[in-house]
Amino acid sequence: MTPPIAAGVIGLGVGERHIAGYERHPGCRVTRLADFCPDKRADVASRHPERPISADADAVLDDPEIAIVSIASYDQHHFEQVVRALDAGKHVFVEKPVVLREDHARIVRDKLREKPHLKLSSNLILRRCPRFRWLKAEIEDGRFGEIFHIDADYQYGRLHKLLGGWRGDLPGYSLVLGGAVHMIDLVLWLTGDRAVEVQAYGNRIATRGSGFANHDLVQAIVRFESGMVANIGCNGGCVKPHFHKLEVYGTAASFVNRLESAFVYRSRDPGMEPEAITEAYPGVDKGDLLHDFVDAVIEDREPEVGVDGIFSALAVCFAIERAVHSGRAEPVRSF
CATH class of the missing domain: 3.40.50.720 (NAD(P)-binding Rossmann-like Domain)
Known part of the structure; x- marks a missing residue:
């Protein structure tokens, strides 16, 4: 054995x-x-x-x-x-x-x-969320038509972690790299599209007067190879529980994530009720990707969250950080 x-x-x-x-x-x-x-x-x-x-x-x-x-x-x-x-x-x-x-x-x-x-992998765990896995299958089946816009926001809801502890002590802690990366990876994974350019803005209003030295709010407009445009952000100061805001707009359907359930609109008719999506959210544990990672090592294959996906998400993160500090549109530099 x-x-x-x-x-x-x-x-x-x-x-x-x-x-x-x-x-x-x-x-x-x-x-x-x-x-x-x-x-x-x-x-x-x-x-x-x-x-x-x-x-x-x-x-x-x-x-x-x-x-x-x-x-x-x-x-x-x-x-x-x-x-x-x-x-x-x-x-x-x-x-x-x-x-x-x-x-x-x-x-x-x-x-x-x-x-x-x-093998290298990272804990980009939203790929395991049952609700988002359902959404990916729907997109791949063509039921959303062509995706033209996504609004994705990492609503942190844990301001105390930026004001104290190691995040608050780390010079220039990046909420983009530490939080928005989840939403960036989710958008890339859902669409299979490639980000090419970023414009971004941020502020420090929620942490003003504290020792926190970077933006606690960042909002980025990301242009993709297909022509799709996404708003991707991180909101460290929001007065609400931790949440992954996600709205996906295709030519045939729209998806809106809510805590209790998500909704899919398949008609522009205001009298047509949206379809409730009750798959679990978040429905994942921090260790859920590890079984697959061990399998990937044993079987000598790429893990579920593989190197290309990890570095594609990082490339967008770094472009956002450059854009928010330069005030200019910045290219996404692949690795």
């Missing part, structure tokens, strides 16, 4: 949920954990006493028995840890964003070209 693949997890906030995701796969076992915070280590150790927990990520990255590394550390550590894991010949599942800088994204992409046998 083939022994299970050994996985290690760095960062035990959301990373603790990675443990369950790996352990649900019969061919994988989590053998080592790491987190710099002593209180977090003690807390997680109380639930996982059988797993060694280290203060230093090196214990995971340098372990020759570990084949898969989950990186769920703070964003500013992702690049170094991803590069070290790839250089050590390990497959990598990393929380978004993979990196914080455009030049770092190019370095990671080039390393993956040099080591095509290694």
